[in-house]
Amino acid sequence: MQIERLTEEYKQALIEINRITVDQLSNASYYIPFTEKEVEASFDGSGKVILYGIMDDGRLAAVSGLFFDVSDLSGELASLGINSAETVEIGGCMTLPDYRNKGYMLALNKELLQVARQKGCTYVVATAHPDNSASNRSLGNAGMERLKVFYRKGDYLRNLYGMKL
Numbered sequence: 001m002q003i004e005r006l007t008e009e010y011k012q013a014l015i016e017i018n019r020i021t022v023d024q025l026s027n028a029s030y031y032i033p034f035t036e037k038e039v040e041a042s043f044d045g046s047g048k049v050i051l052y053g054i055m056d057d058g059r060l061a062a063v064s065g066l067f068f069d070v071s072d073l074s075g076e077l078a079s080l081g082i083n084s085a086e087t088v089e090i091g092g093c094m095t096l097p098d099y100r101n102k103g104y105m106l107a108l109n110k111e112l113l114q115v116a117r118q119k120g121c122t123y124v125v126a127t128a129h130p131d132n133s134a135s136n137r138s139l140g141n142a143g144m145e146r147l148k149v150f151y152r153k154g155d156y157l158r159n160l161y162g163m164k165l
Helices: 008-024 036-042 071-079 104-118 133-141
Strands: 002-005 049-056 059-067 087-095 123-128 145-152 156-164
Touching: 002 104, 008 036, 008 049, 008 059, 008 087, 036 049, 049 104, 059 104, 071 087, 071 145, 087 104, 087 133, 104 123, 104 133, 123 133, 133 145, 133 156
Parallel strands: 087 123
Antiparallel strands: 002 049, 049 059, 059 087, 123 156, 145 156
């Protein structure tokens, strides 16, 4: 297992793991898939998204990202007294089926928390479907606290987690 920051050379691997995740999840509502536009934005050099992945024998086994635009969460954050201008989100988390239950997501998210600290962020949030026990457990193990349950983008029931850095 090796953690790497994903660069443009991993774009096709990201598209593939995204497709596999969508196709093979037991509950499709657990994951909000990357759109083509979001994949492009992940590698556009703007610095608004930083993706890390776990490589296993040359294969991208898991992905998680740090998203600096949390505007779609600003209302939820404001209701909790959290300044969205100082907040980043951990998201886009996915692990190939053969690599689940190995702690890969926890390792990635701990790495992303360090990156957020280095970037001077003061607060980090993440979301997970309430029934996705693996995601909820991983976020709790990373030290994040469940703040509330809400509907993201109108249709996706989510637990909102947060952590002061």
